[in-house]
Amino acid sequence: MRAILDDKNLLSAEEALKIYINSTLPRPLGEEEVDILNALNRVSAEDILSPIDLPPFSRSTVDGYAVRDSETPGEFKLIGKISIGEYKEVRIKEKEAVEVDTGAIIPDNASAVVKVEETEKNGDIIVVKKKMRFGENIGWLGSDIPRGFEILRKGEIITPEKIALLAAVGIRKVKVFKKPKIFIITTGDELIEPGLPLAKGKIYESNSFYLYAKLMSEGYDVIGYTHVKDDKSAIKSELEKALQKADIVILTGGTSAGEKDYVHQVIRELGKIIVHGLKFKPGKPTILATVNNKPVIGLPGNIVSTIMITERVIIKYLSILAGKEFADQYQVKATLMNDVKADKNRYTYVPVYLFIKNDKYYALSVPFDSYMIGTFASADGYIGLEPGKELKEGEEVLVYIKRIDLRPVYIGEEEPTILKELKEFRKIPLGSFPALKALKYGIGDIVVISKLYESSVAGDFTFTRKILQNGEGDKIGYHEWIGLSKLIDSPSIRLRYISLSVNFLGRATVIAPATVINEGKEITKEELVIIVSKNEYKSKLKTFFE
Template sequence: MKRVIFHDLVTLEQAVEALTKFAAPLGEEEVPLEEAYGRVLAKDVVSPVDVPPFDRSTVDGYAVVAESTYGASELTPVELRVVGRVEAGGWPRGEVGPGEAYEVATGAPLPRGANAVVMVEYTQERGGVVRVFRPVAPGENVMTAGSDISAGEVVLRRCTRLTAREVGVLAAVGMRKVAVVKRPVVAIISTGDELVSPGEPLGPGKLYDVNSYSLAAAVAEAGGVPLLFGVVRDVAEEYRGAIEAALSKADVVLISGGTSAGVADLTYRVLGELGDVLFHGVMVKPGKPTLAAVVGGKVVVGLPGYPSSALMIFHTVVRPFLLKLQCREPEPPAVYKARLAVSVEGAKGRRALYSAVLIARGGGYVAYPLYAESGAISVLARADGYFVVPETVEFMTEGEEVEVHLFERYRPAELYFIGSHDPHLDLVMAKWNVKAVYVGSMGGLMAVKRGEADIAGVHMLDPDTGAYNVPFVEKLGIRGVAVVGLYKREQGLIVQRGNPKGVTSVEDLLRPDVVIVNRPRGTGTRALLDLYLRQAAERLGQPFEELVKRIRGYTHEVKTHTAVAAAVAQGRADVGLGVRYAAEMYNLDFIPVGWEEYDLVARLEVLDKALKLAEEALRELPPGYSRYEYSGRIKHKA
């Protein structure tokens, strides 16, 4: 047999590129949720429900109208009449008014009229009356419908590897089965007359087969399905037969040994006869004799026989290819040093763990903390990792350095979007390499100003000028940005089917028989409602602050439009201001009040990408939206 000579050696990068050209998708399959761990999503997962699906208590205690507890203390407790009780899994009957309380268990739904829960530790009940020794604020100890996950929200992206956190998210939205990328079946062949399987006695000149098992573990670690073919002797007929059998059962074939230029090495010659050799020899030590070929459209890689060399080449050349087959990318280190985007509090004597989004900026990283209620799980799916505030630290300020421990290997995003959530834009961004954090319009503007966000989604109405978004960019002194007009969204009063309370305008919210659900301060929808209420206050000749005190539920805040619709659909509220798609999603009636302008505030460095994103978002708008003049209009530059 003629000795093979290495002529054209390739670099590691060229070797990886040669394989990844053949990384065609293997298709998808459905698996039960209990078998989803470690798999890779084949498509985006859109939540069909709000999580939680109703407003619920996060503690044992009493659901109340928060304003009824103001002034309560150990010395001057407030007495409230107990009008009902509900356990987790039950549903409250009746409602709560001023001066009343409703006993609730942890996880139980809130009764109508309540906007906060007093912890049982701060109460004393006797004879149907509960004494409250500590006041609560609106929203305290309450997890509102949709505050964790909003119906219609893309909760997990295509190509996401499912860990315990993501499986929890899938369960939370009711997914019994999930579409995942098929795992590559990888056949593993060890060659050499000197090899015997572990457990067998070693004869003279024999070695245990290490590569079959170490490579099988490496394949499984990379998400593949290893298929062991054992040891093949250095006999051409057996060698060819083993490769052909492996190709018939696997997507990829790995052969260890038989790749050097020795007279007894068969891999190069046999693969050259069966298919096309991509390369033979890599400019690396160890691992020079590595080769790869394509046989019948399938990749076959010949690895060095030495176990350490075989594993080294597997991790640097083969692993990226296997990951690519599964819509995954190679992983960098697991811990990153980053500076805090905003200040955070410690846990007062306890170690605080903050989930965070890691943002690549200026050769370094910014850690953007994610806040959520104690029962939330979706924040873990959105986060890149977490950082620790030691138990001895009470406060960490903006700009301080932290170590972010990654949940999964970090992949920098093409764009960082922080701001107000829009479900249509969310679906569009799912096609891009975008990391999205939804913190409301004002939070997005501040993130752009600080430099963490590339783009913010904003729909803030300035009551002084009647204009959207641009006045806030000017008032906040944000520079180096452009405001890109995206589209208008129709806002209106969301009411139950048939409008049983006969709501026709914002002034109907003042009626004592009407309970509303509101959006948080800093959101565009809240600003719009407050504008209408201020106008109503002027017409009625009374201060705005006094007028809102008359509105039942004004301090009941939920994070999303669909949470507004959920509260109305479940009878927790009679009306709320939101966009049309939320009403349609819950089959509710919708009373239009006007159109709001939802814009993108983009840093000038990414303006071209922002314009492309706007163009794609405008291409196919769902019902309930209308085009804002024309695609990619730049309304303002600063």
């Protein structure tokens, strides 16, 4: 039986999550008390109010003399000293001063502390030449926070600063929610474990590695993971075993509605599928289910689908099991450098490179499919579009940001001889199209454009490469962003990187630069125009070209 997940009948991630939450009623899994030293990144299970005023007494913020500000400037009689950590109840009378350490308690009726270095001392007379302001160099009792002030709330993730604050008010133990226990099951005959040799037609398994790292980094306990072949009874028995120890089980692969998609069959037989299929790209064939009253989530096999559903759905669901207040990821506003189009029917997530210029962000979206972990992991963030949405270049978008990469940027045509000299650069060798956009927005440190793509452009250097043709039969072509694509009609394949053409030598007609393939008949020359942002990079390239 092959059922079809029809885009039009699917739910958005938000709708699906809502229904799933309503059906499964997730809640925190109990509480435990931990020492604040072990509380980092745990989720508070209680509202904590400060049991004390902070600071607990009015104290000096400098080494100096406590006086009444209204009597300054003037001469004061030194009547004693209060050291840090020491307790003395002292009141000063007219024109009297008390020596105090930084952090020491000050006399009740003092209203300023004069720094030692701003006084002169003659015997027991302190000469203050400066007019002091009221409260100068005093940290009043409770001036930081008063007793009863909320310092941590239920659901809050405990940061190093909050640990400092708990310590500062004298709290040593804190109640936190227990961590959800997660078990991961990956399925698929095509998967090979990383580290082993890759057989033809197979790919490496990466889902479990991602899920393990991501869920641990979010503060959950991944208590185990296993890989099973596409074998219905094996999947069934692993799922049953996992459910005995875990609070939630995540499976990958086999979630479509095809005949060999055993995961959805097993879940259906053992429990109840609440949601099958999301209006979401990448990640449509997602299953949200319950088995034995425990949440079971099935993810499609493609790694970027796993990442996106984890970020947008699983983390939100787990945050409820963990008792977390939900906080979404950071988003930054950026100007879009090229047009982007969503899937007609699905919410669509697209990776972007981010560039900063004059404190403004620019986002270049990259062509992308759900198997492209390399592209996704090299990007700086991603944007989400509503179904059918088209965004135009120049529009502002909100980017879910993963990192800021501040290295100088090489962007444009792939030329191996130049690229290998640029160790410290960020490399985006995706062709002339992004290079022209970079030029337009004043971005990029070394920008390389092919005259085959845009003949009118001028630059700091020109690099001319011979274009060779090698072999017979189907023509190997290039992605439309690349200059060389203009030379090749009706290709049988379109590569995004010119260097990939070597894979086809001897099997097809390969048209590529002499710097990529060694042999072939010269059919033309390609001029690369190189635009360089800074003199230091110019000198670097000059040495290289000479």
